[in-house]
């Protein structure tokens with residue numbers, strides 16, 4: 001019994017020694033994280049941590065989305081380009097090269113009687129649509145000015 005108690009005490013001392021050793025070892029190995037790294041990690045986590053709050057949060061993103069949806073699209077076709085050729089090629093040529101629906105082809109003979117109406121009427125007809133031609137050639141995002149430059153380009157192009 002005496003020997004047994006001695007073994008228990010020795011074991012207890014051994015356990016304490018290991019405990020203090022491990023604490024000492026921990027203190028020598030532990031280095032506080034540099035603040036820069038801590039900051040960098042916070043920034044990496046920010047979108048997750050910032051959900052539905054702050055300027056970059058989901059709430060702000062939704063608000064911006066709603067505002068964009070509420071505003072009518074005011075952007076003119078082709079970024080508002082006033083390049084008659086570009087507009088003609090992208091919005092008008094499909095019909096006016098093939099003659100679809102009786103569209104006058106880009107040769108002078110097809111425009112006899114039309115050009116005589118004058119530029120204003122031609123532009124007005126192109127804006128409002130005429131016969132089988134839909135208003136603005138079907139591109140409602142073309143502005144009046146864009147129709148005007150494309151009609152001018154078409155007329156200039158005739159020989």
Ligand code: HEC
Nearest residue numbers: 091092095101102103114125126130131132133137150151
């Ligand atoms: C869907 C086919 C189609 C597209 C696209 C189209 N046109 Fe036309 N266009 C026509 C047809 C068909 C006519 C002949 C209409 C008639 O006189 O009955 C016509 C006629 C015209 C005329 C003559 C109008 C008149 O008073 O005689 C002009 C000018 C014109 N188009 C300009 C344009 C311009 C500019 C565009 C592009 C923005 C365009 N068109 C796109 C089909 C089209």
